[in-house]
Amino acid sequence: DVEKEKETHNYLSKEEIKEKVQKYNLAVTDKLKMTLNSNGIYTGFIKVQMELCRPPQTSPSSNGCMNTLHISSTNTVGEVIEALLKKFLVTESPAKFALYKRCHREDQVYACKLADQEHPLYLRLVAGPRTDTLSFVLREHEIGEWEAFSLPELQNFLRILDKEEDEQLRSLKRRYAAYRRELEAALGEARTPG
Template identity: 60%
Template sequence: MSWTSTMSSGYSSWEEDSEEYFFTARTSLFKKPSVKPSHIKDVEKEKTCTQLTHEEIRQKVEQYNADSRDHFKMTLNPNGLYTGFIKVQLDLRRPITVKGGGARGVKDQEAFHLPRGSINTLHISSTNTVRQVIEALLNKFTLADNPAKFALFKRFSREDQVYTCKLSDKEHPLFLRLVAGPSTDVLSFVLKEQQTGEAMWEAFSIPELQNFLRFLDKEEQDQLCLITNRYNSYKEKLEEALRATGGPG
């Protein structure tokens, strides 16, 4: 396995089936509806239809390459496996921890926020699973975070609505890309934190937790300064108003 990295457009080469559906008016996410619309059921059919004959795969690869408007084509091997590219948008709200070289082989770690909305391109195989794609992204940025803290989602449009569906670890993203075609308007992939409602603190290392505390301390100090500045500004304006009206000052 080999990989190279850039922040926005590098690529990597890589040789529980529970779902969560959300729908939005292009932007915000909502809780999944109690009854899935019929077009979401169609997507479920796409997901379960993972067995294609060699001829069907060949036809889909040819059609995919014909429809593609960039150089990210798919390649079909004689054994029926195929390789291609997927683009993954990073939508991470919490800081991530990056490995760093230290003295005597000890690795230092530093936490920071990745720019939200960054797009990364991975070169993968039809055999690669969602879990392997997540691990590839973490390796690409030399992240020390536990892969279990992240989830890969697929985003697709139906009838002017944007739906987001969490993929299971064993699904194959390149197959979904092949079935949907090359257009990211039809299907795109997003990396997010696991949406469990609460942080999985047991999955974090001690240095990561310490980094979180430093972030929280800084945010607390920033909020205190903001509130103090607003209070002082309001106080000054009140005193000016009282002096202007001849009141006590």
């Protein structure tokens, strides 16, 4: 099925797209139809489930909800992620997130991370309007802990660590200076004949 999707995406003519859009619109039950423009580009809606480990730096209510996004057939996964983050005023870097497609086949559920250059509306068109066949999920990127941060964020972390290190060092020096004074005082008392 995946190979078939890739193959048809590369070779769909304007007529085939027109036919698929008409077929899609006949199957729609929630009035979220697709519109085909004369240039062969079509627009429509995708629904995206937010599944984040922790609420992003915005209202916690955005986590777990289903979002409807109006997009074009030319919009890529990267652009969809950016649009979702903008919609919810999420200030974190889009690099921290990934869009997955969830497919249901023969009582099995498969989740597959989409490449940034894939086109979600095309996937929706090919699968049809039923979300039990295909759905989209936004999750935090499964990459190394530091790789998701931008360069300015990493530099800021280093500044914070340097400041904490300096503070710890000053505290340690104060503690040892106090300990030295106590030892020297004890030694002075021991040396003085009593």
